[in-house]
Structure formats: C-alpha cells, structure tokens
Amino acid sequence: MTTTEAAIRIRGLRKAYGPLVAVDGIDLDVHRGETFALLGPNGAGKSTTIEILEGYRDRTSGDVHVLGVDPSHGGLDWKARMGIVLQSSAEAAQTTVREQLAHFASLYPNPRRVDDVLDAVGLREKAKTRISRLSGGQRRRVDVALGIIGRPELLFLDEPTTGFDPEARREFWGLVRQLKSEGTTILLTTHYLDEAAQLSDRAGVIAGGRLIEVGPVGSIGGADARIPIVRWRDAGGLRERRTAEPAALVAALTAELGGEPSELEVVRPGLEDIYLDLVAAAAASDTKEQAA
Ligand code: ADP
DSSP states (O other), X not given: OOTTSOSEEEEEEEEEETTEEEEEEEEEEEOTTOEEEEEOOTTSSHHHHHHHHHTSSOOSEEEEEETTBOGGGOOHHHHTTEEEEOSSOOOOOSSBHHHHHHHHHTTSSSOOOHHHHHHHTTOGGGTTSBGGGSOHHHHHHHHHHXXXXXXXXXXXXXXXXXXOOHHHHHXXXXXXXXXXXXXXXXXXXXXXXXXXHHHOSEEEEEETTEEEEEEETTTTTOGGGXXXXXXXXXXXXXXXXXXXXXXXXXXXXXXXXTSOOEEEEEEOOOHHHHHHHHHHHHHHHHHHHHHO
C-alpha cells in the first residue's frame, strides 16, 4: 500500500433497503490527511454510506476501499487503524473515565497515552469520576477520547459536538485541528455548517442518496453562490440586491439617499446559505423528475 493512495475510495456505491434506494451511485475519494465533511439533510444517506465504510453494513453494489481494504473483508488489524465516534453517547458506565480509557487503550497495538488523551479532550479533572456521573457534554468527550485512543489513521466523527456548549465546541475544534496536524484523516458529519467550514478542507453534499456537490469548503457551490448581498431599508421596505461590486452599490445608494442607508449590511453567503440553496435545488429537481 502506498501513502499516495486515497484513505477512502468509493466508486458507484449503491445501497437499497428493499425498494428504497438509500445510496444511489456515489463516487468519492477522501485523501490521506484530509478533513472531509459529509453534509446533507436527514435521510440523505450519510449514515448508510458511513456504516458501509466502517464495515458495519453491506452494500448492494459498487467498489469501496478504506485504508486500502474492502470494508466487507476488513479484519481486526484493519479495524484497529480506524477510530469511530458514533452519534449515540457512551453507556453510562460505572467505571471511571481513566479506567474506561485504559481498558480501550489495551485493545490497540500502539495507543496514545491515557493522560495525553484526557488532556486533549479536557477531562483531566474528571479522570476519577464514574462515567455515569458525567454531564451529557462530558460523556460526549469520553466518546471522542475512546475514538482517538488507538491513534487512528482514519477517524469517523458523526455529529461530534451535538450537545456541546459554545466553549466546549471551540475546544473540540482545536483538538480536531491537532489530530489533523498529526496526519489523521477525518471524515466528519455535522449539522453545524460553521463547524464544517471551520474544520474541513473539502465537503460533499448528499441529497436523495446522490453526491450533488463536492469541493473545497471555500468554493463549494461555485463562484456565483458567493456573490455578496447588499441589504438596506428604504420607504418601500427591506431591499436586497446581489452584486459583485457591493462598495459601488453602497456608494451609489448613499449618494441617491443623500446619507447613510438605513439598516445597511453587506453579507457574503457562507457555507450554510450555499448548502441550503443546493439542497433546496436538489429537492426541487427531484420533484420535477417525479412529476415527469
Ligand atoms: P442520513 O444519515 O443522511 O440521515 P440514512 O443513511 O440514515 O440517512 O438513511 C437514508 C435512507 O435509508 C432513509 O430514507 C432511511 O429511512 C433509510 N434507511 C436507513 N436505514 C435503514 C434500514 N436499516 N432499513 C430500511 N431503511 C433504512
């Protein structure tokens, strides 16, 4: 296996649950060392795709390689190279945080030090606390700690910061950046588009089982999707215009009004606006296809 090989390689992936086609022909490469965000509305097919990659679900057809191995034949040595942080929280175990981490560490050939992981997830002070006594956000950190203790080459993070307060989320972002700087490949799903924009190199949008868009987070949706919007209020109400030259428009407006435009703002659409437009457009074209 060479290091130039993609960490994840998907070709023509399909998964049907009886008559329902949940994943409808996905092609995707996730490069080594990359943080990739998989975005999409509920029911789009994200979990199905990820569970196939993790080896937890069979596929109907298509080729999949994860760390060079077909997940349907992945053995324990292959599993040990991955870290998985599932959506559901850790069991409310009666063991302490440190005991739980030490136990998981013993299952891997080259684990991180328990103390390093406690520091990384901010649970050093809770090391001797039973997991059942932790808050929801703290338990989530235990999930993350268990996902990284084995020093994974590839880390799956499924909605990792759900239930975090803003401060904990910022700290978690720092941890993800640290893992990335150590060379970890990360596949992230999140409903927080700011999180995807902050952490990912590239993102893919899944809707209706298809990958409708993929690209660097800074250019997804194309240049037109990022044309700034100028908003202001005049006697006729709230106005909005899109222009590539917002400064010129604001200058013209100011001259025309003879002063400051009321409630003036210039915004550049962010990943969330662009994502919502992409998903709405995909839903509209599906409706059209069904009607035809
Ligand atoms: P997402 O993770 O994007 O919310 P899922 O992959 O969970 O999407 O689901 C995609 C579609 O497949 C949905 O319509 C869902 O209801 C359906 N689905 C998921 N798992 C099963 C299953 N085990 N049996 C039948 N249908 C399923």
